[in-house]
Amino acid sequence: xxxxxxxxxxxxxxxxxxxxxxxxxxxxxxxxxxxxxxxxxxxxxxxxxxxxxxxxxxxxxxxxxxxxxxxxxxxxxxxxxxxxxxxxxxxxxxxxxxxxxxxxxxxxxxxxxxxxxxxxxxxxxxxxxxxxxxxxxxxxxxxxxxxxxxxxxxxxxxxxxxxxxxxxxxxxxxxxxxxxxxxxxxxxxxxxxxxxxxxxxxxxxxxxxxxxxxxxxxxxxxxxxxxxxxxxxxxxxxxxxxxxxxxxxxxxxx
Numbered sequence: 001x002x003x004x005x006x007x008x009x010x011x012x013x014x015x016x017x018x019x020x021x022x023x024x025x026x027x028x029x030x031x032x033x034x035x036x037x038x039x040x041x042x043x044x045x046x047x048x049x050x051x052x053x054x055x056x057x058x059x060x061x062x063x064x065x066x067x068x069x070x071x072x073x074x075x076x077x078x079x080x081x082x083x084x085x086x087x088x089x090x091x092x093x094x095x096x097x098x099x100x101x102x103x104x105x106x107x108x109x110x111x112x113x114x115x116x117x118x119x120x121x122x123x124x125x126x127x128x129x130x131x132x133x134x135x136x137x138x139x140x141x142x143x144x145x146x147x148x149x150x151x152x153x154x155x156x157x158x159x160x161x162x163x164x165x166x167x168x169x170x171x172x173x174x175x176x177x178x179x180x181x182x183x184x185x186x187x188x189x190x191x192x193x194x195x196x197x198x199x200x201x202x203x204x205x206x207x208x209x210x211x212x213x214x215x216x217x218x219x220x221x222x223x224x225x226x227x228x229x230x231x232x233x234x235x236x237x238x239x240x241x242x243x244x245x246x247x248x249x250x251x252x253x254x
Contacts, residue, residue, distance in 0.1 A: 002027070002070060002072050002193070003025075003027050003029065003070065003099075003192075003193050004024075004069075004070055004097055004099055004191065004192060005017045005020030005021055005068065005069045005070075005191070005193075005197050006068035006069070006097075006161045006171055006173070006190070006192075007067060007188070007189070007190055008065065008066040008171050008188065008189050008216055009065060009185065009187060009188020009189060010188060011065065011188065012063065012064070012065070013064045013066055013067035014034065014036060014057070014062040014067060016190070016201070017034055017067055017068065017069035018034070018050065018054055020069065020190075020192055020196075020197025021034075021050045021053075021069045021070075021071050021197075022050050023196045023197045024071055024192070024193060024196065024197060025049075025071065027193070029071035029072055030047065030048075030072060031045065031046060031047045031072045031080070031081070031084035031085075032045065032048070032049065032053040032070065032072070032084065033045025033046070033053065033070050033072075033084045033085050033086050033097075034057065034068070034086070035067055035068050035069075035086040035095045035163055036064040036066075036067040037066050037067060037163060037168055038062075038063055038064040040165070041088075041093065041164070041165040043088060044056060044057045044060060045081060045085065045086065046081055047080050047081050050071065066168065066169065066171065067163070068086065068095075068097050068161045068163055068171070069097070070084075070086060070097035070098075072084055072085050082120060082121050083121045083122055083123050085097045085098065085123075086163075087123060087125050087126040088126075088129070089129045089132070089133040090118065091133060092165075094129060094132065094143065094162060094164045095129065095162070095163050096125055096128055096160055096161070096162050097125075097160065097161050098124075098158055098159070098160045099157075099159040099178045100159060100177060100178040101124060101156050101157055102124040102125075102127065102128055102154050102155065102158065104154065104156070105127045105128075105156075108127050108153065108154070109127045112130050117130050128150070128158070128160065129162070131150050131154070132146050132147055132150045135149050135153075143164050143167065143172065144170075144172055144215045147160075147162055147172050147174060147213060148213050148224070148226060151176075151211070151213065152226065156177075157178050158174065158175065158176055158177070158178060159173075159175040159176075159179060159193065159208075160173065160174050160175075161173045169217055169218050169219075170215065170217040170218075171215075171216045171217075172213070172215050172216075173191055173208065173214045173216075174208070174212065174214070175208045175210060175212065176211055177210060179194060180192075180193065180207075180208045181193075181194060181195055181198065181206070181207050181208070182206040182207075182208065182214060182216075182221065182233075183195075183198035183201060183202045183204065183205050184204045184205065184206060184233075184235055185201055185202040185204075188201075189221065190202065198238075199238055203238040205235070205236055205238055206233045206234060206236070207234075207236070212224070212225055213225070221233055
């Protein structure tokens with residue numbers, strides 16, 4: 001199983017994401033990566049353990065208050081640096097992390113190739129982010145709306161987080177068939193595949209339902225269905241204690 005961690009708020013994002021990815025290592029994975037927005041949208045990813053990613057970024061500028069990370073278990077394409085998540089769009093202005101499998105990625109990929117898109121990985125996830133970019137550019141619409149429309153085009157399972165160079169305070173997330181939880185803090189939000197990376201920071205969470213889209217922007221959480229019907233977030237209190245998590249990670253190099 002793959003793992004997702006993302007953060008936006010007043011803290012440094014990188015240590016939170018790296019620590020969260022380590023807490024999700026029990027899910028199994030073969031590569032890890034992180035995207036951080038600090039003027040540029042920078043993606044760093046490596047085959048192997050989270051610790052190898054951590055070493056790789058130790059000399060990089062990781063200062064950022066928004067970012068997302070991923071641990072991948074290979075489905076489409078072999079385990080390597082290129083196929084690891086996150087994946088850029090063709091313009092390199094937006095990026096995605098994705099759990100699940102897009103069953104119709106082959107036909108979508110050919111459609112995009114016919115329109116001039118080039119692909120650098122073997123993954124269905126790179127197809128997903130280029131589909132989103134294509135919809136946005138051809139319809140002159142916002143990124144959240146482009147993500148929503150793209151969800152109508154893909155067949156399969158997904159939990160995704162999308163980040164954009166042009167929206168430095170925004171995270172977009174959606175799910176169908178793959179879990180995704182949002183931690184609600186004071187002027188900050190956490191996203192993860194399960195609650196283990198979140199409980200250290202807040203015990204208030206929202207579990208996304210299938211076919212729901214969450215937009216976190218400027219300290220606000222907006223949840224809508226795939227049909228664009230607004231939903232009232234149901235905030236639950238976690239009973240899980242930090243000490244009960246499978247392991248506590250106390251050091252990162254960000």
